[in-house]
Amino acid sequence: MSIASVFDIALVALILAIGASTILVRTAFAAVVMFAVYGLLLSIAWVRLHAVDVALTEAAIGGGMTGLLLLGAVARSRSDDVDRVRVGYPVRLAAGGLCALVVAGLAIVVLHPPAAVPTLAPVVMENLPPSGLGNPVAGVLFVFRALDTLLEKVVVLLALLGVWSLAPDRAWGGTPGLQVYAKPDPPLIFLAQLLPPVGIVFGIYMCWVGAKDPGGAFQGGTVLAAMWLLVIVAGLQKAPAISRLWLRGLLIAGPMLFLAIGLAGWVFADAFLAYPEGYAKPLIVAVEATLTLSIAVALAMLAAGPPERAQQQ
Amino acid sequence: MSLVMDIWTICAVSAGALFFLAGTVGLLRFPDTLTRLHALTKVDNLGLGLITLGLLPQTSSLLLAVKLVIVWLLVQLSGAVVTQLVAGAIRQHGADG
Numbered sequence: 148m149s150i151a152s153v154f155d156i157a158l159v160a161l162i163l164a165i166g167a168s169t170i171l172v173r174t175a176f177a178a179v180v181m182f183a184v185y186g187l188l189l190s191i192a193w194v195r196l197h198a199v200d201v202a203l204t205e206a207a208i209g210g211g212m213t214g215l216l217l218l219g220a221v222a223r224s225r226s227d228d229v230d231r232v233r234v235g236y237p238v239r240l241a242a243g244g245l246c247a248l249v250v251a252g253l254a255i256v257v258l259h260p261p262a263a264v265p266t267l268a269p270v271v272m273e274n275l276p277p278s279g280l281g282n283p284v285a286g287v288l289f290v291f292r293a294l295d296t297l298l299e300k301v302v303v304l305l306a307l308l309g310v311w312s313l314a315p316d317r318a319w320g321g322t323p324g325l326q327v328y329a330k331p332d333p334p335l336i337f338l339a340q341l342l343p344p345v346g347i348v349f350g351i352y353m354c355w356v357g358a359k360d361p362g363g364a365f366q367g368g369t370v371l372a373a374m375w376l377l378v379i380v381a382g383l384q385k386a387p388a389i390s391r392l393w394l395r396g397l398l399i400a401g402p403m404l405f406l407a408i409g410l411a412g413w414v415f416a417d418a419f420l421a422y423p424e425g426y427a428k429p430l431i432v433a434v435e436a437t438l439t440l441s442i443a444v445a446l447a448m449l450a451a452g453p454p455e456r457a458q459q460q
Numbered sequence: 461m462s463l464v465m466d467i468w469t470i471c472a473v474s475a476g477a478l479f480f481l482a483g484t485v486g487l488l489r490f491p492d493t494l495t496r497l498h499a500l501t502k503v504d505n506l507g508l509g510l511i512t513l514g515l516l517p518q519t520s521s522l523l524l525a526v527k528l529v530i531v532w533l534l535v536q537l538s539g540a541v542v543t544q545l546v547a548g549a550i551r552q553h554g555a556d557g
Contacts, residue, residue: 334544341537 155195162188175224179217186210199361200284203353207369215376215450223452279428281359288363289431293420297409300402300438303445307398311389313453320390323448324455331382339381346374354439358428364401364435368442375447386451394444401441405434465517472514479507493550497543504539508532 165188169181186209193202268283275286288296314321354367378384387394408430409420416423422430479502486499512532519525 332545332548334541334548338537338541345534 158188158192158195162192175221176218179214179221182217183210183214186214200282200363200366203361203363203366207366211373212369212446212450219450219452277424277427278422278431279358280431282357282361282363284361285357285363285431285435289434290422290427293405293409297402297405297420300405300441303442303449304398304402307445307449310449310453314455318454318457320388321454321457322388323386323451323453325376325379325386325451335381336383339377339383343374343378346370346377350374350439350443354435355432357435358432364438364442368439369446371439371443372446372450375443376450379447379451386448389448389454394448397440397444398448399441401434401438404437408434469514469518472510476507476510476514479503479510483507494547497547501539501543505536508535 162185165181165185169178169185172178172181186205189209190202190206193199193205271283271287271291274291275281275283278286278290280286280290350367350370352367353362353370354364355362357363357367379386389395408422412421412423413419483499483503486502487496490496490499509532512528515528516525519528
């Protein structure tokens with residue numbers, strides 16, 4: 148047995164153990180911490196499978212962003228104004244039953260794989276060169292399945308609308324109540340001053356390199372969102388009121404540009420979301436750059452939560 | 461020359477792994493949160509540092525080497541700040557809060 152397979156087996160065992168402890172730990176906080184660790188380990192597993200794009204997304208979204216959202220949920224459920232509702236046995240039974248159903252479905256798929264795994268990978272590699280892209284994942288996202296990608300970005304906006312609609316009437320249009328520390332914390336302020344320049348360059352790099360190598364709008368956008376949140380949490384800059392025009396403009400800029408280019412495809416390339424010959428790469432890079440900004444703002448606002456304070460004039 | 465480099469890599473990475481082992485033992489065995497933090501910072505600084513130094517001769521390009529060093533520096537920065545934050549929280553609220 149080679150060292151690599153020993154490593155892989157150990158990694159799988161560790162992922163299973165962390166997954167089990169996510170369910171078994173008693174407190175919600177510990178479960179969220181376990182979940183974040185689970186996401187990071189899973190991203191290592193994706194690297195071992197040579198799916199670096201997926202690994203980056205898993206680390207950024209699965210481990211980082213989702214962990215942060217769940218931590219926010221834990222903090223909210225701890226505060227006193229939450230109604231403490233005991234979940235009854237019928238609901239628990241139903242939840243357990245549905246989970247068992249999902250596991251059974253997955254088990255059937257895993258235990259009875261088709262003899263020949265259907266794949267479109269060779270077709271993708273064959274048709275990639277005309278787009279000018281070097282990263283097949285970017286090719287699938289922006290050329291072959293562009294409609295899925297467009298809808299995915301709209302879903303993020305819908306999620307944000309869902310969070311915003313939780314705001315009480317008096318706070319509508321106000322500032323999100325993201326406040327972790329009651330008073331400024333010197334080490335955190337130090338980090339919030341030192342890290343963002345590095346993080347912003349890194350986020351832009353991740354988006355830029357996505358056309359050729361692993362990376363892309365979602366990963367880059369998450370890094371940018373993290374930098375903004377760091378600055379907000381450290382208290383260096385307040386979260387913006389959600390009624391700000393520039394904020395809403397940035398949120399829809401990416402999906403709007405994508406949609407506009409898609410509609411223009413009807414006129415110039417005979418199909419919705421088709422690119423005119425020779426212009427594919429510059430158009431895709433422009434869409435990715437704008438999407439990165441929109442995703443960054445949307446994710447940061449998702450984490451900042453619903454507005455809680457009326458806007459101060 | 462490459463033999464010397466390989467020996468250097470093996471020595472440095474092994475020493476780094478030793479620090480990871482010691483730090484993990486400390487994390488599991490030390491009695492309270494502050495001393496456990498102390499054990500963790502050794503892993504961040506020395507363990508990862510030695511592994512980075514050991515891997516430098518194995519890189520194919522200067523850019524890759526610079527990236528490795530940047531990863532180490534970023535981990536050090538975040539490790540130091542998080543340690544301060546955890547320690548500060550303990551000082552304010554006690555180990556349970």
